[in-house]
Amino acid sequence: MTRWRLTIEFDGGPFMGWQRQDHGPSVQQTLEEAVERMVHERAVFTAAGRTDAGVHALAMTAHVDIERDLTPHRLREGLNALVRPQPISVLEVQEAPDDWHARFSCIQRRYLYRILNRRAPPALEAGKLWHVPVALDVEAMQEGASMLIGRHDFTTFRSVHCQSDSPVKTLDRLDVTRNGEEIHIQAAARSFLHHQVRSMVGCLGLVGRGQWRPEDMGKALEARDRASLGLNAPPHGLYFVEAVYP
Amino acid sequence: MTRWRLTIEFDGGPFMGWQRQDHGPSVQQTLEEAVERMVHERAVFTAAGRTDAGVHALAMTAHVDIERDLTPHRLREGLNALVRPQPISVLEVQEAPDDWHARFSCIQRRYLYRILNRRAPPALEAGKLWHVPVALDVEAMQEGASMLIGRHDFTTFRSVHCQSDSPVKTLDRLDVTRNGEEIHIQAAARSFLHHQVRSMVGCLGLVGRGQWRPEDMGKALEARDRASLGLNAPPHGLYFVEAVYP
Numbered sequence: 001m002t003r004w005r006l007t008i009e010f011d012g013g014p015f016m017g018w019q020r021q022d023h024g025p026s027v028q029q030t031l032e033e034a035v036e037r038m039v040h041e042r043a044v045f046t047a048a049g050r051t052d053a054g055v056h057a058l059a060m061t062a063h064v065d066i067e068r069d070l071t072p073h074r075l076r077e078g079l080n081a082l083v084r085p086q087p088i089s090v091l092e093v094q095e096a097p098d099d100w101h102a103r104f105s106c107i108q109r110r111y112l113y114r115i116l117n118r119r120a121p122p123a124l125e126a127g128k129l130w131h132v133p134v135a136l137d138v139e140a141m142q143e144g145a146s147m148l149i150g151r152h153d154f155t156t157f158r159s160v161h162c163q164s165d166s167p168v169k170t171l172d173r174l175d176v177t178r179n180g181e182e183i184h185i186q187a188a189a190r191s192f193l194h195h196q197v198r199s200m201v202g203c204l205g206l207v208g209r210g211q212w213r214p215e216d217m218g219k220a221l222e223a224r225d226r227a228s229l230g231l232n233a234p235p236h237g238l239y240f241v242e243a244v245y246p
Numbered sequence: 247m248t249r250w251r252l253t254i255e256f257d258g259g260p261f262m263g264w265q266r267q268d269h270g271p272s273v274q275q276t277l278e279e280a281v282e283r284m285v286h287e288r289a290v291f292t293a294a295g296r297t298d299a300g301v302h303a304l305a306m307t308a309h310v311d312i313e314r315d316l317t318p319h320r321l322r323e324g325l326n327a328l329v330r331p332q333p334i335s336v337l338e339v340q341e342a343p344d345d346w347h348a349r350f351s352c353i354q355r356r357y358l359y360r361i362l363n364r365r366a367p368p369a370l371e372a373g374k375l376w377h378v379p380v381a382l383d384v385e386a387m388q389e390g391a392s393m394l395i396g397r398h399d400f401t402t403f404r405s406v407h408c409q410s411d412s413p414v415k416t417l418d419r420l421d422v423t424r425n426g427e428e429i430h431i432q433a434a435a436r437s438f439l440h441h442q443v444r445s446m447v448g449c450l451g452l453v454g455r456g457q458w459r460p461e462d463m464g465k466a467l468e469a470r471d472r473a474s475l476g477l478n479a480p481p482h483g484l485y486f487v488e489a490v491y492p
Binding site: 009010011056058076080087088089090091092118119120121122123124126128 | 255256257302304322326333334335336337338364365366367368369370372374
């Protein structure tokens with residue numbers, strides 16, 4: 001038995017999310033079916049994070065245990081051939097120690113949220129970013145974002161379906177920058193609550209539009225109440241960028 | 247009657263190309279049908295360049311004459327609403343003089359060709375770049391590219407369907423650069439022959455793989471013979487980037 005560590009890119013559009021679901025296709029199920037066809041084993045993939053339906057990954061990290069002897073090259077090439085035409089690509093495969101765990105060994109998760117901030121809708125990247133047609137004030141968004149940095153009770157930014165033991169998390173980074181017509185929001189933390197990034201970005205969108213002042217971000221946080229939440233940004237602008245390990 | 251100048255982004259994937267075709271959908275037809283539904287006029291769009299099936303545009307320039315009085319804002323918003331769900335987006339609309347012509351007034355066309363140069367296939371940008379899984383030598387490609395700069399007879403890089411009066415063109419720019427996992431080839435000229443960019447990129451791919459030496463680019467050019475051509479790069483890596491006007 002070998003524990004394999006994989007780095008995986010996927011377009012979240014056709015999936016119900018990373019995790020297996022009864023009601024639709026998932027990235028996990030697609031990969032597990034590919035392994036079953038390849039080596040006739042029912043292996044289970046575990047990822048660093050469970051992404052929502054529609055959320056993309058530039059480089060998700062996952063692990064899987066496989067009995068059959070394989071080389072990293074053969075596992076990657078086999079999976080990439082067998083997941084076609086689904087938009088999943090295994091970028092890297094390496095052997096990992098038996099006690100290495102994609103979820104529990106991870107010390108930081110990094111996300112990118114992409115906003116297309118122009119009047120005209122996206123043509124080339126439809127489904128790959130959040131289209132906000134009114135001009136957003138990036139400085140105000142950055143000022144609002146800075147109020148969430150650090151260790152806080154993030155109940156306001158938590159989904160009712162969140163399974164985390166505690167709403168207290170430490171947000172290491174929440175940066176808002178303009179790149180031409182795009183606004184990029186980069187978030188990093190050891191772990192996030194369910195919907196936390198999309199909830200924070202949704203509120204930053206209100207700040208950018210001038211409907212909230214930057215300090216309203218801090219007030220929403222202090223309220224510790226879902227009713228104080230502005231709105232969730234849509235999933236298709238969100239990318240899982242990196243899982244960091246010691 | 248007003249002559250409108252439009253800047254248009256499109257995903258070439260679902261289209262037979264810019265130009266109207268009997269055998270499938272085109273960007274031109276989609277826009278002309280949107281105008282007809284909007285103002286009940288059979289207007290004709292003229293673009294700076296005619297792109298092949300599958301070729302994308304970050305910013306194609308076109309013009310169209312419309313009798314009905316419109317504002318630039320209303321024309322853009324109306325077209326963007328009516329072309330849905332086709333991946334076409336009108337980025338900008340402005341009034342142009344009656345004698346301004348998207349094709350004949352254009353003094354330079356700029357293209358970008360994107361190669362994804364890594365082992366794993368693309369997931370997020372499938373259909374948006376050419377996947378070359380073997381490592382390419384960018385320096386050799388740049389050396390080969392430099393041999394095509396200037397005024398030459400480009401018969402070797404010309405499609406048999408090319409309608410240009412002369413095979414002699416002046417290539418202003420052909421730059422090859424690496425951007426992480428991507429290789430970008432930027433080409434600029436007053437005008438190009440049919441398939442010229444894709445033919446040049448296809449040959450540069452052979453140079454990058456080491457199947458051609460850089461100087462074979464110059465030899466292929468001097469041969470003035472289609473039989474000396476390596477191969478055409480696929481259309482889905484090619485982007486019309488900009489039409490330049492005086």
